[in-house]
Amino acid sequence: MALFCVVSVAQFFAQNAEQLLVLRLLLGFALGSDFVVSVSLVAELVPRRFRGPLLALMAVAWTLGFTVSYIIGYLMQSMDDDAWRWILFSSAVPSLLVLLVRQGTPESPLWLMKKGREREAREVIDRLGGGDLPKVEKGGAKASWSQLFSRQHRRNTLVGAVFYTCQVIPYFAMSTFIPRIFSALKVEDSYTGGLVYNIFLLAGSVVGLMLINLLTRRAFLIGTFTINAIALFVLATWSGMPAVYVVGVFAVFAFVMAGSGVLEFAYTSELFPTELRASGGGLSVAASRIGAASCTFLLPVVMERFGTSVAIGTCVAAASAACASTGRAAGRC
Numbered sequence: 001m002a003l004f005c006v007v008s009v010a011q012f013f014a015q016n017a018e019q020l021l022v023l024r025l026l027l028g029f030a031l032g033s034d035f036v037v038s039v040s041l042v043a044e045l046v047p048r049r050f051r052g053p054l055l056a057l058m059a060v061a062w063t064l065g066f067t068v069s070y071i072i073g074y075l076m077q078s079m080d081d082d083a084w085r086w087i088l089f090s091s092a093v094p095s096l097l098v099l100l101v102r103q104g105t106p107e108s109p110l111w112l113m114k115k116g117r118e119r120e121a122r123e124v125i126d127r128l129g130g131g132d133l134p135k136v137e138k139g140g141a142k143a144s145w146s147q148l149f150s151r152q153h154r155r156n157t158l159v160g161a162v163f164y165t166c167q168v169i170p171y172f173a174m175s176t177f178i179p180r181i182f183s184a185l186k187v188e189d190s191y192t193g194g195l196v197y198n199i200f201l202l203a204g205s206v207v208g209l210m211l212i213n214l215l216t217r218r219a220f221l222i223g224t225f226t227i228n229a230i231a232l233f234v235l236a237t238w239s240g241m242p243a244v245y246v247v248g249v250f251a252v253f254a255f256v257m258a259g260s261g262v263l264e265f266a267y268t269s270e271l272f273p274t275e276l277r278a279s280g281g282g283l284s285v286a287a288s289r290i291g292a293a294s295c296t297f298l299l300p301v302v303m304e305r306f307g308t309s310v311a312i313g314t315c316v317a318a319a320s321a322a323c324a325s326t327g328r329a330a331g332r333c
Contacts, residue, residue, distance in 0.1 A: 001099045004030040008092035012085045027091075028289075035285050040278040043269035044108055045128060055269055056212045056262035063205040063258055065094065066175070067198040074191055110134040110274060134274065148272075148280055156271040160284035163221060164264055165291040170228065170315035171257055172292040173299045175201070178250075180300065184308040185235075187243045193250070200251040204258030211259065217267050224260035228253055229316050236312040264288075 007026045014020040039055065046054050069091075076087050106128070112121035113134055125131050148157045174181065178197050182190035211220065231253040235246070272280035295314070302311040 001030070001034060001095055001102060004034070005092050005095040005099055008095055009089060011088040014085075032285060032289060036278055036282040039265045039269055039281055041105070041108055043277060044110060044134075044274060045106065047129075051269065052212050052266045053209065055266035056209045058265050059262040060202075060205040060209050063202050063261065067202045070194065070198045074195070145279055145283075147276060148283060153272065153276065153280070157280060157283065160268045160271045160280060161287040164268060164284040164288040166225070167257070167261060167264060168288045168292040169295045170232065170253075171261065173295040173311075173315060174250075174253075176296050177299055177303075180303070181308060181311075182246065182250075184303060185241070185243070185246045187246055193243075193247045196247055197250050197254045200254040201258040204255035205262055207255070208259035208262035212262055212266060217263060217270070220260060220263060221267075224256050227256045228260075231256070232312050232316040236309045236316060239309075 004027060007023050007030065011020065011023050011027075014023060039058070042055060042058065043051055072090055073087050076083050076090070079086060106124040107120065109121040109124050112118070112124065118133065121133055125133065147153060175197070178194040179190040182193040187193045215223075231249050235241070235249055235253075238245075241249075268281045268284045269277055299311050299314075302314065
């Protein structure tokens with residue numbers, strides 16, 4: 001998080017596109033690492049009965065930040081020619097706050113045990129309310145990436161990677177270019193439409209938090225992906241849809257997508273045992289970011305060459321693929 005904060009400030013002083021590219025890559029590296037480590041640490045430290053809701057709460061907080069960033073970007077875009085510098089610089093504020101809050105974060109008891117620091121691990125667990133020390137087999141084989149693809153874990157590895165990737169493809173592709181998509185679909189006030197979209201994202205994540213322990217993970221995933229596939233199919237096939245309907249269907253899509261988004265942190269942590277949680281979660285995040293980056297890059301190209309309907313149809317395919325693969329692979333979840 002310290003690196004994230006420093007790089008956020010450095011973006012303000014970028015003199016050319018090359019410098020900004022390097023800084024953005026560093027920012028992505030810091031953010032990607034934090035995704036994996038923070039989720040794994042929370043999953044390890046909190047009691048099992050609270051794990052799902054607390055990890056889902058992290059997703060709600062992420063959605064809140066995403067919505068606020070849209071509003072800030074909209075308000076700051078017309079400041080002056082250097083508005084983009086201030087917009088990028090603004091990310092330093094929340095990162096600095098998080099950095100300060102994290103100063104008292106305890107170390108992972110499992111990591112301490114693996115390093116032979118049993119006394120420190122005991123102190124951490126006692127601070128958190130007590131409990132048993134994590135078991136570490138002496139002389140046992142260390143957790144490795146190959147274990148994720150063993151017969152025992154490969155099904156969960158597949159579910160985590162596919163569900164996470166297909167979740168973020170429409171999430172980032174649509175959300176990044178929502179004003180442009182609205183304009184292409186003849187919505188005159190595209191930024192207000194985008195605000196409605198983002199508000200429904202936030203509302204959906206809150207409802208998802210309320211539902212996370214009321215539905216099975218499999219039912220939650222398949223149900224939400226099915227609804228989103230239908231919503232996107234309507235957008236892709238209904239030519240000349242009235243603007244108010246376009247915004248309404250996108251609002252439904254955003255609400256449902258954000259609702260299932262609370263599983264991104266919770267479900268991927270539950271798919272793997274403690275010793276593989278960081279590796280399994282990291283693989284799921286990596287797969288999702290490759291998919292998100294590719295589709296975010298390709299969406300405007302596809303819109304320009306083949307039209308908005310084809311671009312949205314790609315997201316329909318992603319949602320359908322996630323629904324099908326989850327239905328086959330997560331039968332016991």
